[in-house]
Amino acid sequence: MRALAVEDDPRIAKDLHAALSAAGFRVEGTGDGEDAWFLGDTEDYDLVVLDLGLPKLDGLAVLKRWRANGRSMPVLVLTARGTWQERVEGIEAGADDYLPKPFRMEELIARARALVRRTGGHAAALQEAGDLSLDTNRMGVALRGVPVQVTALEYRLLAYLMLHRDRPVPPTELLEHLYGEDDAREANALEAVIARLRRKLGPGIIGTRRGFGYFLEAA
Amino acid sequence: MRALAVEDDPRIAKDLHAALSAAGFRVEGTGDGEDAWFLGDTEDYDLVVLDLGLPKLDGLAVLKRWRANGRSMPVLVLTARGTWQERVEGIEAGADDYLPKPFRMEELIARARALVRRTGGHAAALQEAGDLSLDTNRMGVALRGVPVQVTALEYRLLAYLMLHRDRPVPPTELLEHLYGEDDAREANALEAVIARLRRKLGPGIIGTRRGFGYFLEAA
DNA sequence: CCCGAACTGTCAGCTTGCCGTCAGGTTGCC
DNA sequence: GGCAACCTGACGGCAAGCTGACAGTTCGGG
Structure with missing residues (x-):
């Protein structure tokens, strides 16, 4: 842009x-x-x-x-x-x-x-929430401007949270979005992805509201 | 032009x-x-x-x-x-x-x-990305000014990557572009083309982002 | 019409790194 | 305190991707 x-x-x-x-x-x-x-x-x-x-x-x-x-x-x-x-x-x-x-x-x-x-026509290529920004065009993620390497699955998770940044997203919904509804995974798979992302992004980016779901902090 | x-x-x-x-x-x-x-x-x-x-x-x-x-x-x-x-x-x-x-x-x-x-008019006849340049008029490719001989299929692949040099292009999209969507090929066909191109161009030209697609490095 | 060369799809075997699972921990709520 | 939700490190399976070999096809020349 x-x-x-x-x-x-x-x-x-x-x-x-x-x-x-x-x-x-x-x-x-x-x-x-x-x-x-x-x-x-x-x-x-x-x-x-x-x-x-x-x-x-x-x-x-x-x-x-x-x-x-x-x-x-x-x-x-x-x-x-x-x-x-x-x-x-x-x-x-x-x-x-x-x-x-x-x-x-x-x-x-x-x-x-x-x-x-x-x-x-196309939505803004760059979406932001606090320190986090993701470029939906080049499929990249950056933290305070510094690019962070993210896998495809992690990216899709972040993009979904970004899209619904106004509310916490329940794990069931995320599981259904990341995998098919038919393709069942253990709930823990999602937690593992979240954990890996948090390790890459540091604290203060992905928040949890117990019982409600995950969300982007400072959105 | x-x-x-x-x-x-x-x-x-x-x-x-x-x-x-x-x-x-x-x-x-x-x-x-x-x-x-x-x-x-x-x-x-x-x-x-x-x-x-x-x-x-x-x-x-x-x-x-x-x-x-x-x-x-x-x-x-x-x-x-x-x-x-x-x-x-x-x-x-x-x-x-x-x-x-x-x-x-x-x-x-x-x-x-x-x-x-x-x-x-159409895009400029000479497009560049890092060391790579391709002449859309004569369908020629050059590396640091030195012409490289590529086949028609390889050229089309390079041209498509050049056109979308701002993002990784997923394999599905490339397959669809190189062949028709009806004309199905194995995904490996694409990988073979990529491999042959990489052998001709050397490393550092065509990059892979696992799960996202291929892209021109230093674009 | 045949031969050779260039092109390209398929196959098989390999490497890489993603990510799902497990096990055990920590946190929050009643 | 106990249960459920959630976290995290480790590990191994497996899919994505790479590459060399080979064969089918096309095309031009003789």
């Missing part, structure tokens, strides 16, 4: 960069309208975050030019004053979503994710 | 020619505006690289005449001074992309590729 962050305020730009990176985007940034237009027109991004208040070339103008040139990547527009007027302008210029300043980074990330998922 | 390079400075023209060739284009060139206009108007190119500072007939004029005549091939414009003014002029004249001098050849190639990809 490649993102372009267009923001002239260096402090916000830095935060943006950090947040988007943490969310799994490869981020490039500029605070210059001309640059932004140029980059967005020549490179392929999965997401653009665009501030409207820019020097030289206004964000709205940049956006309009992109759209006029047939560039269709999802664009999330930021604006200082969240007036209804500006919002209409943004949408008409071709923005896919809209976020008034000031905003919390969490909200921006949430919207960015939704946008990418909505437009890209 | 056929490219026309319009550039009057012989030194740059030579570099252009070399770089585009290396990128898999069949290159024709001229330094004369009238020639350029004639060629672009009568021949079919997948890409035109156009310098604006030309004798006799200015690049912008050439471009405008092409467009007025309904020629729609992608045009990458080069200019000595990357001023905003000139950019606008170039874009308005119908350029698809814009590159200010001085520039690095790598950037030009990258933009040329993006342009061709964007305008519906």
Whole structure:
């Protein structure tokens, strides 16, 4: 996932960069309208975050030019004053979503994710829960950015927990998902997989709620 | 992929020619505006690289005449001074992309590729992953520049891995791609092809992730 | 039409490392 | 304290994958 962050305020730009990176985007940034237009027109991004208040070339103008040139990547527009007027302008210029300043980074990330998922068709390739991230495209797992080698079975278990990160997943369900419902295994097989994963990932990643099931901590 | 390079400075023209060739284009060139206009108007190119500072007939004029005549091939414009003014002029004249001098050849190639990809052309003719490169035009494979002879089946396998170089490709998918899904083969057939390829390419090219699939290392 | 060469699927035997099972421990709940 | 849920280290079976050999097929040349 490649993102372009267009923001002239260096402090916000830095935060943006950090947040988007943490969310799994490869981020490039500029605070210059001309640059932004140029980059967005020549490179392929999965997401653009665009501030409207820019020097030289206004964000709205940049956006309009992109759209006029047939560039269709999802664009999330930021604006200082969240007036209804500006919002209409943004949408008409071709923005896919809209976020008034000031905003919390969490909200921006949430919207960015939704946008990418909505437009890209395929779900975001990178899923995260706390320190854990798994790349559903290259089937890889990373802990605080450091890749961790995981077997196919372990990966499927993690992916399932990630998918249902909002609740503890009971062992029966996991067994049924990992193996067929017909292909019976002892419950202990699952516990063994969990144990091996915990050894690889360290504590604080996979939690247990006795009687309910397993879950990803800090999800 | 056929490219026309319009550039009057012989030194740059030579570099252009070399770089585009290396990128898999069949290159024709001229330094004369009238020639350029004639060629672009009568021949079919997948890409035109156009310098604006030309004798006799200015690049912008050439471009405008092409467009007025309904020629729609992608045009990458080069200019000595990357001023905003000139950019606008170039874009308005119908350029698809814009590159200010001085520039690095790598950037030009990258933009040329993006342009061709964007305008519906096929992917770049030369694809690379680490030491391995394959020429999709002549169906050739090279290792650190040294050509390696591979069979048609082996080439198709490599090409598929190259196309999906960002993820491990499971054996089932490869089997389905190499043969039809109806035309069933033993899984071992694939392993045999892999083994033969590895013998030709040496270690460190085709990797295996047990349970996930095969992939190009150093991709 | 025959011969040889190149290509490729199948087979058999091997290596590797995944993971299910077992046994014994620890934790939490009643 | 006792039971059930859960954890963990060790071990061995076995499936995934590797490789060399061989044969069937195709194709071009003579």
